Amino acid sequence: MMDGRQHPFHLKFRQRKLFAAQISGQSEIAAPLADVWDALVDFDHYHRWNPFTPQVETDLKVGSPVTLHVDMPGRSKSVRTEWINLVEHGQTICWGMQMGHASLLCANRWQSLRDLGDGRTEYLTTDYFSGALTPLVMALYGEPTRLGFQSVADGLKSYIEDQLNGDSA
Numbered sequence: 001m002m003d004g005r006q007h008p009f010h011l012k013f014r015q016r017k018l019f020a021a022q023i024s025g026q027s028e029i030a031a032p033l034a035d036v037w038d039a040l041v042d043f044d045h046y047h048r049w050n051p052f053t054p055q056v057e058t059d060l061k062v063g064s065p066v067t068l069h070v071d072m073p074g075r076s077k078s079v080r081t082e083w084i085n086l087v088e089h090g091q092t093i094c095w096g097m098q099m100g101h102a103s104l105l106c107a108n109r110w111q112s113l114r115d116l117g118d119g120r121t122e123y124l125t126t127d128y129f130s131g132a133l134t135p136l137v138m139a140l141y142g143e144p145t146r147l148g149f150q151s152v153a154d155g156l157k158s159y160i161e162d163q164l165n166g167d168s169a
Helices: 033-040 043-048 134-164
Strands: 021-029 055-057 065-070 078-088 092-099 105-117 120-130
Touching: 021 134, 033 105, 033 120, 033 134, 043 055, 078 105, 105 134, 120 134
Parallel strands: none
Antiparallel strands: 021 120, 055 065, 065 078, 078 092, 092 105, 105 120
16 A cells, blocks of 8 residues: 555645745644544534634545635635645645646645653644745735644644533533
8 A cells, every 4th residue: 555645646735845935833732642633633623623724624535625714814714625635544634735837836734643642742734835926925824824823723722622621612
């Protein structure tokens, strides 16, 4: 079986060298990795914790569309379609997009989990951009995206920790 990171569909969304940039958000969650993963792939309940993308529609299969309802800070709400290109159960989800040819604009959003031991999990979300339009995208959307990604990381942390403490969202 082919390693998902080497799958041609995943490689289609890899970051190129031309105008490469990235935006991230991160949190350390006081919960076991399995609990964090379960919340991360429970798309029907994103509205409970994800202020940046409160609605996500996908079947989580590589090659399938993912419809994202985005509420970017300081911008109007939008709906966009990207493509699931990597799923490593319990560890990583990636979805990406290209605008025209990859040399124009390519973006690939990684959401990754890492077991820190002692019932703690690191959540990291990073969007890797490349292509000639990247400087324009960063100028227009860089800071709102960074704020949005950190709100996702903080929201996931609060949601899971509150559930573990018996507070329902």
